[in-house]
Structures are given as structure tokens and as C-alpha cells.
Amino acid sequence: MIILAILAAIGIIVGLVAQSKKEAGAGWLTLGGSILLLLSFVLATFVIVPPGHQGVIVQLGKVTGRTLPEGLGTKMPFIEDIKHISIQTFKHEVPASSASIDLQDVATTIAINYHINPLHVDEVYRTLGHTDITEYVARFADPAIQETVKKVTAGYLAEDLILKRELVKKEIATLLDTWLGERWIEVETVSITDFQFSEMFTASIEAKVAAVQAVLEALNKLERVKVEAQQREAAAIGEANARIAIANGEAEYIRIVTAAQVAANESILATLTPEVLQYILLDRLGEDIKLMVIPGGQGLGLVLPQP
Known part of the structure; x- marks a missing residue:
């Protein structure tokens, strides 16, 4: 045309x-x-x-x-x-307040990174009437984020909003992706700032955390004492075993030496015949001792010197 x-x-x-x-x-x-x-x-x-x-x-x-x-x-x-x-990525932040399942006031800020669906920019312009998409996003995202936060946090205890932060963020992101997607706003990421509670609840949480920390410190101290006791017990057992080993070694040494001495004595005794004994006796007699031979093979007689 x-x-x-x-x-x-x-x-x-x-x-x-x-x-x-x-x-x-x-x-x-x-x-x-x-x-x-x-x-x-x-x-x-x-x-x-x-x-x-x-x-x-x-x-x-x-x-x-x-x-x-x-x-x-x-x-x-x-x-x-x-x-x-524009179909570029932008950031939009919305402060949100709600209540937990245990009726604790909760305040936070939700930040989303988004872009306009390129296939529906004509619908966005028809709805908006001009090209400032930040106004378009604020028109639909702000109430959607408020309702989403209220719906999700109402299913959690206030304490669990902190402990299960990633799960809470995932649920909020899923709902926002569905709701805003119907308005051709594509959510890329969702971020949650720290949840803020009343001063009284915050003080109770801090007290609980302090109590838990005290218990953990006591348990750690008890565990440390147990470990030290086990170490001392192991050292004592090791020292006792060492002493037993030394005693057993000494006993074994005495047994071996005694056995060797007994064996040596038995070997000596086996060689001491009557003839050998007489020879040793004669060899060790003094000069003043005289011998007298007893006939008939009855042995030797000793004549001792007179004093």
C-alpha cells in the first residue's frame, strides 16, 4: 500500500x-x-x-x-x-503490609524486575493512552503486589516468614507472574526486603534467639567437657597399657633369664659325676689338709689339722 x-x-x-x-x-x-x-x-x-x-x-x-x-x-x-x-527491563518497588496467621503485623518491600510483553505492546498503549510504561506498571502491579503479600503471609506464622523466606518469596513470585502476566507485564525476578514486625514481637524474637544461643553454648561446653574427659580417659588407658606392657616385658625378661639359668644349671649338674666332684674337692683342698685313702673303695678320708 x-x-x-x-x-x-x-x-x-x-x-x-x-x-x-x-x-x-x-x-x-x-x-x-x-x-x-x-x-x-x-x-x-x-x-x-x-x-x-x-x-x-x-x-x-x-x-x-x-x-x-x-x-x-x-x-x-x-x-x-x-x-x-519500551520492552526493556525495569525495576519497580512497592511497600506492602499484611498480617501473619498468628495476627502479627508484617511490613516489607517487594521489588520486581519486569518488561512489557513485546507481543502485546499495542494493548498496553491502548490501555495506557501514552508511552510511559512505569505508570502502566504502577496501575496494575501495586495492587497485585499488595494482595499477593497479604494472601501469602496469611498462611505463615510470623516466625516462619523469617525461617522460610525463600519459600515465601517463591510463592509470591508465582502469584505475581500469573496475575501480572494477564496484564502483559512479564516478571523476571522478585526480591523481598527484610520482614519488619512490631517492637514487642521483635523483642520476643530476640529474647528467644538469645535463649537458643545460651542453650547452644551450654551444649557446646558440655560437649567440650565430654571430649576433654574422653581424652583424659584415653590418655590414662594409654598410660596404663604402656605400664602393663613394660611390666609384661620385664616379667618376660625375668622368665627367659630364669629359664636360661635353670637350663644352664641342669646342664652343669649333668656333668658333675662322682669322679669330677672328687677332683674338684682335691683341687680345692688346703695344704694343711691331708688325705687318707680308705680301702675297699669307700672313698677318701680327710685329716684336718689340729689347732
């Missing part, structure tokens, strides 16, 4: 130029005006959509339902207009 309009404009200009030839004086003036008109017509046909945006085509004030991607595009000159809607 745009090409046909351009061709029609060229045809009109060619006709005007041909007509102007009949009027020699006005020929060049008509030609120049025709060229300027053609250039303005051509330039009005093309449009550039900036990066991170979609172009919504509006024809005589009416949203056509057609869009242009970023880059160079075309439109009907002087009839259609292009509205640029």
Missing part, C-alpha cells in the same frame, strides 16, 4: 511537470516544488524504532493492532503515527 502511494505521488508530480511545460515561465518552479513534495512524502514514509522498543502503529488516532520491531520500518505518511513502547 505504501509503495502504491509513492507511485501515485510520483505520477501526480510527473503530471504536474508535464502540465508546467506548457507554461514555460512556471516550469522550473513547479518542478522544484514537486521534488520537495516528493522528498517529504518519502521521508514521512520511513520511521526508525530505537533499540529496546516496539513501534505501535496508530492510524488517525486509532490503534491498528500492528507493530514494528526495532530498526527501520515504514508507515503511511501523514496518516499513520508510530508510538514507541
